[in-house]
Amino acid sequence: MKISPSFLNADYKLLVVGGGASGCAVSHHFAKILPKNQVAVVDPSKKHYYQPGFTLVGGGLMNFDSLVREEKDMIHPNSTWINAGVKRFLPKENKIQTTEGKDISYDYLVIATGLQLRYDMIKGLPEALDTPGVCSIYHPTYAQKTFKELQQFKGGNAIFTFPNTPIKCAGAPQKICYIAEDYFRLHGNREKANIIYNTTLGTVFGVPKYAKALMEVVNSRNIQLNTRHNLVEVKPDDRVAVFQLLDNEGKPTDQFKNFEYSLLHVGPPCSPIEPLREASSTGLTDVNGWVNVDPLSLRSVAYENVFGIGDCLNTPNAKTAAAVSSQFKAVRKNLRSAMDGKGSVAQYDGYASCPLVVDSKHAILAEFNGAGPLETLPIDQGKPLRLSYYMKRYLMPFLYWNFLVKGLWNGPATIRKLLHLGMSK
Numbered sequence: 001m002k003i004s005p006s007f008l009n010a011d012y013k014l015l016v017v018g019g020g021a022s023g024c025a026v027s028h029h030f031a032k033i034l035p036k037n038q039v040a041v042v043d044p045s046k047k048h049y050y051q052p053g054f055t056l057v058g059g060g061l062m063n064f065d066s067l068v069r070e071e072k073d074m075i076h077p078n079s080t081w082i083n084a085g086v087k088r089f090l091p092k093e094n095k096i097q098t099t100e101g102k103d104i105s106y107d108y109l110v111i112a113t114g115l116q117l118r119y120d121m122i123k124g125l126p127e128a129l130d131t132p133g134v135c136s137i138y139h140p141t142y143a144q145k146t147f148k149e150l151q152q153f154k155g156g157n158a159i160f161t162f163p164n165t166p167i168k169c170a171g172a173p174q175k176i177c178y179i180a181e182d183y184f185r186l187h188g189n190r191e192k193a194n195i196i197y198n199t200t201l202g203t204v205f206g207v208p209k210y211a212k213a214l215m216e217v218v219n220s221r222n223i224q225l226n227t228r229h230n231l232v233e234v235k236p237d238d239r240v241a242v243f244q245l246l247d248n249e250g251k252p253t254d255q256f257k258n259f260e261y262s263l264l265h266v267g268p269p270c271s272p273i274e275p276l277r278e279a280s281s282t283g284l285t286d287v288n289g290w291v292n293v294d295p296l297s298l299r300s301v302a303y304e305n306v307f308g309i310g311d312c313l314n315t316p317n318a319k320t321a322a323a324v325s326s327q328f329k330a331v332r333k334n335l336r337s338a339m340d341g342k343g344s345v346a347q348y349d350g351y352a353s354c355p356l357v358v359d360s361k362h363a364i365l366a367e368f369n370g371a372g373p374l375e376t377l378p379i380d381q382g383k384p385l386r387l388s389y390y391m392k393r394y395l396m397p398f399l400y401w402n403f404l405v406k407g408l409w410n411g412p413a414t415i416r417k418l419l420h421l422g423m424s425k
Contacts, residue, residue, distance in 0.1 A: 010080075011105040012040040014335075017086050017096065018112035019043030021405055022310035022324045024074050026110050029332050029407035031076035040106075041075055042098065044085040048074045049140060050400055052321050055172050056393065058137035058146030058265075059179035061360060066397075068140075074405060086113070089279045091303045108305045108335060111291050115168050115270040115311045115319065123233040125266060131236040136266045137176050138168070146176065149263055150183050155192030156262030158184075159241060162199035164230040164250070165269040168311050168319045171354035171366070173197075173267030174204065174214070180265070181221050182359035195222070196259070198229035200246055206318075209373050210356065210366045213382045217358050229257070231266065272312050290314035297334050297344035298327055304338065307331050315348070316370060322353035325404055326411035349374075351411060355392035363388035367412075376416040 013034050016027045019041050031039045048069045056062035075081040085099040095105040117138055119125045128134045135146040160177035162170070177197050184190045197204075197218070204218060204225060205211040218225050226243075228250065233242035241264050245255040271277065277289030283302035286292045291308035292301050295315045300306035309327045311319040326348060333346035350369035357363045362384035367375045375381045381388065403409035 010040065012080070012107070013038040014108045014110065015040050015042065015096070015104060015106035016110045016112055017042045018114060018310070019045060019048065019071055019074065019081070020112065020114050020310065021321050021400070022328065023110070023112035024405040025324065025328045025407045026112060026309060026331060027079050028076045028405070030335070031078040033336070036078045037080050039076070039078065040080040040082055040104065042082045042084060042086055042096070042104065043071060044083060044099070045071050046083070047071060050397055052169065052400070053397060054137045054140070054143040055175045055179070055357065057143045058135070058176050059183060059360070060147045060150065061179070061393065064140075064144050086275050089275055089282065089284055091282050091284045091306060094305065108339065109307070110331065110335065111276070111306065111308045111312055112310050113273050113276065113312045116273045118165070118269040118271050119266070121269040122231055122266070124236065125234045128234040128236040133239060133262055134234065134236060134264045134266070136268055137172060138268050146265065150180055153184065153189060153193070153263050155189060157194045157196060157260055158263040159196045159198060159259055159261045160265045160267070161231045162201060162267045163269040164200040164246070165271065166319060167267060167270045169354065170318055171205070171356050173199075173265070175357045176265055177223065178217060178221070178358045179360065181223060186360070194224065196224045196226065198226045198231065198243060198259075200228060200230045200250060202227050202248065202250070205366075207366060207368045207372060209382050210364060213364055213384070214356065217384070232256075234264065276312060286314050296330075296347040298331050298348055299334060299338070299344060307335050317350045318352035318354065320352045320354055321400065321404070322411070323351060325409050326351040326413065328407070329410035332407070349413070351413070355388060355396070357389060357392060358384045361386055361389055363392050365391065376412040376419065378419050
């Protein structure tokens with residue numbers, strides 16, 4: 001791998017913006033096909049995190065250090081790593097501008113920038129995160145703080161929130177809720193705790209089969225579920241969280257409700273990164289900054305040499321690492337076909353997965369697309385199972401580090417067909 005900290009108006013066959021799971025998968029695959037140093041990865045981070053493990057870190061079920069690698073070790077040796085951020089996308093000129101003011105040209109572009117955590121969208125929250133009782137498993141620092149908060153919890157309201165924006169791993173805010181409830185119960189604090197899950201959605205989960213199973217968990221564990229509640233302000237001096245009530249369509253009303261908290265876990269609002277939010281005038285993104293792609297081919301609707309993958313897209317699927325694996329299959333085939341001067345040959349099926357950990361030993365392995373459940377195992381995955389938890393804890397990190405980020409994992413579709421004797425999609 002060539003590290004290029006002081007590059008000069010470089011030109012690459014393939015430029016991948018983003019060095020997370022999706023960016024690594026794409027760059028690894030094409031680094032083995034294209035000439036050396038014709039693939040470049042632009043990413044400002046020095047560290048690479050296995051983010052699906054943050055929830056388990058927050059519950060004391062996984063060691064944080066096991067989730068971290070050096071970003072330089074994640075880049076294929078035939079690629080160039082440009083350790084800088086992107087400042088502007090200039091798709092009409094086939095180039096980007098970095099935060100260092102350098103121009104990088106490309107023949108083909110893959111946008112894999114993920115999401116930006118927007119704690120700033122909630123009044124008082126950025127400051128509150130550094131005060132007692134407030135935490136969030138979405139950030140490396142605050143994921144570790146979350147477990148400390150569980151250990152120090154003495155009683156009172158423990159509130160867990162879900163935002164009024166798209167969010168990566170939409171199941172995570174309730175996973176940590178269930179894990180915390182389990183932790184309090186195992187450590188003798190459950191009777192002192194009032195567990196509250198406040199979500200902006202009209203239901204606990206978007207897929208009815210799994211929503212039904214999760215409501216059984218909520219009711220049996222005496223968790224208070226409040227729908228259509230949107231966190232808008234945190235007052236750490238008073239330990240008060242302010243929620244705006246939403247109507248049945250999810251639109252804000254003029255009603256607000258205050259909750260006192262002993263523990264407040266925040267599922268943060270998320271958005272595309274700022275350069276994408278500023279690129280809508282080019283047609284690269286929609287009005288909200290999401291990369292505007294065909295939902296099947298994942299090719300830009302405005303630029304034939306641009307593809308997108310991962311959480312930054314305006315596709316309707318859940319934003320999860322599992323979705324990346326299935327998107328990767330479509331992107332690698334369609335991008336290679338484009339390089340050969342041909343049209344798209346593969347389609348993304350909308351697959352996503354969310355292992356919904358419900359305690360320290362069980363999980364509901366939700367797999368689905370827009371049509372409903374799309375389960376891999378020939379069993380009912382809508383039930384809390386030890387097998388599903390062990391897959392979440394041990395198998396999925398192994399797949400991530402050894403296959404997904406190396407461009408060797410295309411999702412479970414083939415395995416699903418084999419286990420269902422060819423009867424599944």
